[in-house]
Each structure stands twice: as structure tokens, then as C-alpha cells.
Amino acid sequence: MGINSRFAVAVHILALLALEDRPLSSKYIAGSVNTNPVVIRRILSTLSKAGLIETQLGVDGGSTLARPAEKISLLEVYNVSEQGHLFALHSNQPNPLCPCGRNIQPTLLGVFKKAEAALESTLAEATIAEVVQDIVAQLQSQS
Amino acid sequence: MGINSRFAVAVHILALLALEDRPLSSKYIAGSVNTNPVVIRRILSTLSKAGLIETQLGVDGGSTLARPAEKISLLEVYNVSEQGHLFALHSNQPNPLCPCGRNIQPTLLGVFKKAEAALESTLAEATIAEVVQDIVAQLQSQS
DNA sequence: CAAATATGTAACAATAATAGTTACATATCA
DNA sequence: TGATATGTAACTATTATTGTTACATATTTG
Structure with a gap:
């Protein structure tokens, strides 16, 4: 499985920044x-380089959203969090002397590209603001 | 990324079985x-349990497609090859005392489910027969 | 200026998944 | 009976992820 939790944590961070609307430290x-502040700082660092957040050093410093939550799509967050591709080709080059081995990879790449594009288009439609709305709705049903 | 090549190899195997149309051994x-026969046998074993191929022991044995290639969708192959989910939630449970931490996971699951469904629907539309057609088309342009 | 507080990143360990390999029990066919 | 296949256990090497300590550097406040 092409799984890592960085995307989930990145969305969590951005939703938290949107909800609290003040500079938050990596420790907070x-x-x-529920993890180590360095894990958070690594993700904050990539979010900052991608222009999604701004950070302020020193006392009462921390990170804030660089843009309104309505303007941050989950696709942007995904692209920052996941490097490389969802699907892998063969770990060794297939046999070039075999008609199938020689031609399977371009075919597979076409399939992968189409599938990834479909996945990414659904992420492009969602925003951090919608994530926050969803969380707020759950909070209201809890009170 | 948590990537594995089993899906690519499984499609390769099924396309090869369709192309050659005779029982093929794991060694062949x-x-x-271009890998070890045991790696192939592990994948053949899951394809067999899923009813996509049939295997014959003994001399001149090997595997054949259990169904015409037109009736094997890439989604079936994907479901056999990839276990678990494409996206991961947090590796530790978020803080239940935080309004965001308490509610982010159901929200994320909704996003993940939608994205995976979009990806899977593109795989449902493609078949092993189409993969074979694509390979044959490349072969013709090479001759 | 000095103390407190933050980030950013290097370095390392623990864990887990993948892929490759050897070995062998078992089944089938000629 | 011998040749050939599968199915699977066991082990290794490699890699990615996550968590951790440590520390240089920047900023704000008193």
C-alpha cells in the first residue's frame, strides 16, 4: 500500500490553524x-515552502494560514505531502526480449495516469474550509 | 510512498497469459x-484464490486465464493485489480532548473514500483485453 | 543585552513492508 | 518412477516511515 500518514496530518494541521485562527506552535x-513536535515541524516546513502557511519565530510565534481556508484545496496539500506516484511499476526492468515485457510498462503508465487523475480531481474539489465545516458540524451534534 | 509493484506484476502476468494462450509456468x-519464480507464484496464488486463473500441476502444467480477458477488469486485479487502503490516517490516535483531534478522522475518511472510489471507477472500466490490445498495437508499430 | 521561545534540520533508532532467495512438501503426468 | 509444477515457510537485504534527541539560528519581550 502506498500509505503514509503525512497527508492526514497535513490536513489536520491546516484545519487546526483555520479553526483556532492564531499562530500555533509545533508543540501545541x-x-x-498526538505525536512529537519534530514530526509536525517537518510537515510545517514543507507546507511553508509550498506557500500554504507562514511561520513566525520567537515568543508567541508559530504558524498561520497564508491564505483563507476556502482557497486551499486538498489537492495542493496532497501534492505537498505525497511525493512520487501512487502506483509502482516493476521493481526490475521486464525482459526486453519478451513482446509483453518490452511493451507492458507504457501501457501500465497510461492506466496509472488515468486513475491518478481521477483521484486527484476529487481532491481538487475539496478545500480546508470544507474540512473545517465538517468538523464544526460534528462539534454541534456533540453539544 | 508505500508503493508496491504487485499490481503491475499481476497485470503483466494476466496479459502474458492472454497473449500466449497456453499454460505458462511460474518459471517462464x-x-x-525478470524476477524470481517464487515472487510470481505468490501472486499466482492470490490470482487463483480470486478465481482469475486456473493452475495445473505437473509436466506441461502451468496457469491459464479462468475467463476471457474481456471479462477481467483491472479493478478486480487491483483488489486482489492491494490490500488495505491507499491513504492512511494518523499513526497515533489524535487527542480526543481537542475539538479538531476528536473529529478529524471521520472527516478524512469521507475524503479518502470519495477519492478512492474515483480511482477505482477508472480501473473498473479497463480490462486485461484492452491491455493486450495496447501491447499488440505497440508490437505492430515495431515491426 | 539577555532570557525565553520557536523554527529548521541533522542524526539515529525502531518498526514495518517489499522483494528476492533457498528449501521442501505435495501433486500431476507420461 | 522420474520429471516437473505449485504452494508456502523461513530468512535476508533494502527501503520508507515515524519517533526521538540534539543543536544552531532567529525573534520577541523585559
Whole structure:
């Protein structure tokens, strides 16, 4: 499985920044995510380089959204979080002397590309603001 | 990324069985895929349990498609090859005392489910027969 | 200026998944 | 009976992920 939890944590971080609407430190965020602050800082660093957040050093510093949550799509967050591709080709080059081995990879790449595009188009339609709305709706049903 | 090549190899195997249209041994298939026969046998075993191929022991034995290639969708192959989910939630449970931490996971699951469904619907539309057609078309442009 | 607080990143360990390999029990066919 | 196949256990090497400690550097406040 092409699984890692960085995408989930990145969405969590951005939703938390949107909800609290003030600079949050990596230590504070780590308390919500339940992990080590360095894990958070690694993700914050990539979010910052991608222009999704801004960070402020020093006392009472921390990170804030660089843009309104309505303007941050989950596809952007996904692209920052997942490097490489969802699907893998063969780990060794197939046999070039075999008609199938020689031609299977371009065919597979076409299939992979189409499937990934479909996945990404659904992520492009969702935003951090919608994630926050969903969380707020759950909170209201809990009170 | 948590990527594995089993899906690529499974499609390769099934396309090869369709192309050659005779029982192929794991050793022969391994020659085309360029890997160890045991790696192939592990995948053949799951394809067999899923009813996609039939295997014959003994001299001149090997595997054949259990159904015409037109009736084997790539989604079936994908479901056999990839267990678990494409996306992962947090590796530790988020803080239940935080409003965001308490509610982010159901929200994320909704996003993941939608994205995976989109990906899977593209795989449902493609078949092993189409993969074979694509390979044959490439072969013709090579002669 | 000095103390407190943050980030950013290097370095390392623990864990898990993947892929490759050897070995062998079992089944089938000629 | 011998040749050939599968199916699977067991082990290794490699890699990715996550968590952790440590520390240089930047910023704000008193």
C-alpha cells in the first residue's frame, strides 16, 4: 500500500490553524495530533515552502494560514505531502526480449495516469474550509 | 510512498497469459517479468484464490486465464493485489480532548473514500483485453 | 543585552513492508 | 518412477516511515 500518514496530518494541521485562527506552535499542534513536535515541524516546513502557511519565530510565534481556508484545496496539500506516484511499476526492468515485457510498462503508465487523475480531481474539489465545516458540524451534534 | 509493484506484476502476468494462450509456468513468467519464480507464484496464488486463473500441476502444467480477458477488469486485479487502503490516517490516535483531534478522522475518511472510489471507477472500466490490445498495437508499430 | 521561545534540520533508532532467495512438501503426468 | 509444477515457510537485504534527541539560528519581550 502506498500509505503514509503525512497527508492526514497535513490536513489536520491546516484545519487546526483555520479553526483556532492564531499562530500555533509545533508543540501545541503536536498535542492535538498526538505525536512529537519534530514530526509536525517537518510537515510545517514543507507546507511553508509550498506557500500554504507562514511561520513566525520567537515568543508567541508559530504558524498561520497564508491564505483563507476556502482557497486551499486538498489537492495542493496532497501534492505537498505525497511525493512520487501512487502506483509502482516493476521493481526490475521486464525482459526486453519478451513482446509483453518490452511493451507492458507504457501501457501500465497510461492506466496509472488515468486513475491518478481521477483521484486527484476529487481532491481538487475539496478545500480546508470544507474540512473545517465538517468538523464544526460534528462539534454541534456533540453539544 | 508505500508503493508496491504487485499490481503491475499481476497485470503483466494476466496479459502474458492472454497473449500466449497456453499454460505458462511460474518459471517462464518470471523470465518475462525478470524476477524470481517464487515472487510470481505468490501472486499466482492470490490470482487463483480470486478465481482469475486456473493452475495445473505437473509436466506441461502451468496457469491459464479462468475467463476471457474481456471479462477481467483491472479493478478486480487491483483488489486482489492491494490490500488495505491507499491513504492512511494518523499513526497515533489524535487527542480526543481537542475539538479538531476528536473529529478529524471521520472527516478524512469521507475524503479518502470519495477519492478512492474515483480511482477505482477508472480501473473498473479497463480490462486485461484492452491491455493486450495496447501491447499488440505497440508490437505492430515495431515491426 | 539577555532570557525565553520557536523554527529548521541533522542524526539515529525502531518498526514495518517489499522483494528476492533457498528449501521442501505435495501433486500431476507420461 | 522420474520429471516437473505449485504452494508456502523461513530468512535476508533494502527501503520508507515515524519517533526521538540534539543543536544552531532567529525573534520577541523585559
